[in-house]
Amino acid sequence: MLLTDRTAVVYGAGGAIGGAVARAFAREGARVHLAGRTRATLEAVARDIEGAGGQAEPAVVDALDEAAVEKHVAGIGDIDVSFNLVTRGDVQGAPLTELSVDDFLRPVLNGTRSAFLTARAAGRRMAARGSGVILALNSGSAHGSPMMGGTGPADAAADALVRNLATELGPSGVRAVGMWAAGVPETLTRDKLAAVDPAMAEVDLDAVLAGLAGMRMTRRNPTLAEIAATAVFLASDRAAGITGTFVNVTGGMVPR
Known part of the structure; x- marks a missing residue:
């Protein structure tokens, strides 16, 4: 297994992508x-992991609360992988001039x-130990995506943070790597789409998914x-030569 005896923290682990990544980490031997x-959602993921023979520890932590993040990490001890998948409250579907x-x-x-609070908490401890991986995920919208509101600038900030973490922490044996992923079908429902863009409340979901597929090179x-398998690979020693960059898992929707 690729992550045997590793300790991983997944922020936003109760979400669709966070839960999938946490389960994949556990299947590969990590304590998550x-x-x-x-x-409730965290405990549901924990039950799945433990039912499959893995190790999981749920904890209610607000990743926007500096003291809460630091207290949680201090209670874990050594950390090998930290992955921030917290939702940001994006609003999309309107021109920037109308937001x-x-x-x-x-x-x-x-x-x-x-992203900063979770990476800083883990990065300090990883650097002291001489190893670790900080992971991030966004949609790749920093490269120009219309009607995406603040998503593009938010993604750009995340991209820059990962690259600067990699530069500063690399000499201490710590890698920082990101993933671009967008429009993953299992994560999309009308309710979730409407929460970001109210105009999507009555949308034909099959048509949306077909449209997304048509935008991809593949x-x-x-x-x-x-997505989860890529995260496992990047967290593992097999990706030891990869840092300071983003892996494109959009199927070519983001052509960079």
Whole structure:
């Protein structure tokens, strides 16, 4: 197994992608700490992991709360992998000129704050030990995606943070790597789409998924399992030469 005896923290582990990544980490031998704001969803993921013979520890942690993040990490001890998958409150579907300041800034401020707090807490401890991996995920919208509101600037901040963490922490044996993923079918429902863009409340979901597939070089949508498998690889020693960059798991939707 690729992550035997590793300790991983997944922030946002109760979500669709966070839960899938946590389960994949556990299947590969990691002890997984599930952090998030909703105990019920965290405990559901923990039950799945433990039922499959893995190790999981759920904890209610607000990744925007500096003291809460530091207290949680201090209680874990050594950390090998830290992955921030916290939702940011993005608002999409309107031109930038029609957005309120709060709707534009929310994903930028929330995303940057949670990514920084979680990476700093783990990075300090990893650097002291001489090893570790900090992972991040966003949609790749920093490269130009219309009608995405503050998502593009939020993604750009995340991209820059990963690259600078890699530069500063690399000499201490710590890697920082990101993933671009967008429009993963298993994560999309009408309710979730409407929470980001109210105009999507009555959308034909099959048509949306077909449209997303048509935007990709591969003409198919990546699966949740593929996203999780990529995260496992990047967290493992097999990716020891990869840092300071983002792996494109969008099927070519983001052509960089």
